[in-house]
Amino acid sequence: MxxxxxxxxxxxxxxxxxxxxxxxxxxxxxxxxxxxxxxxxxxxxxxxxxxxSIDNLLSGLMDYTADDYMIQSVKCSFCNSTYEDFKKTGRLGCARCYNVFRDRLMPLVRKIHGHNLHKGKVPKRAGGNLRIERQIERLREQLNDAVRREAYEEAARLRDQIKELEKKLGR
Incomplete structure (x- = not known):
């Protein structure tokens, strides 16, 4: 390009x-x-x-709470970064900071993404099985929703789609 x-x-x-x-x-x-x-x-x-700026965005999403003062005193033993450093810059000091500040980061991740599990995108050319597995996950969620709503014809259609996709995976 x-x-x-x-x-x-x-x-x-x-x-x-x-x-x-x-x-x-x-x-x-x-x-x-x-x-x-x-x-x-x-x-x-x-x-x-x-x-x-990404820094302003992240710091705006983080709320100060009573335990912030305790969290600020916690430092990453590898890079000496504090949670306060993260709040100022929007960047963690190293990969180990994710574990050190996990309790404070997970609510922030949930606030940004809506959940704390990152699935990412699947490339179109590669990842055929992964794409099918994710499609099955979506269909199962729709199936559960259809059953809750008592839309049994839709549920049967979704069930059949799931079975077809599972055959492609060799299940």
């Missing part, structure tokens, strides 16, 4: 912005990304004039 701005170099920076449900994508080379400010991760101005 070629840079959308200069039309010369390969696009290596892919930027997606969603504002009020409007999705905008840019595919830029590294040089154009630097020139437009999309490569550095400092605060940038949105089209409607407000400032945004």
């Amino acid at each position: 070629i840079c959308e701005r200069c039309q010369k170099r390969p696009a290596t920076v892919h930027y997606t912005q969603i504002i009020n449900g409007q999705k905008t994508e840019m595919h830029l080379c590294e040089e154009c990304a630097r020139e437009t400010g999309q490569l550095n991760f400092e605060p940038f101005t949105l089209p409607f004039g407000s400032f945004f």
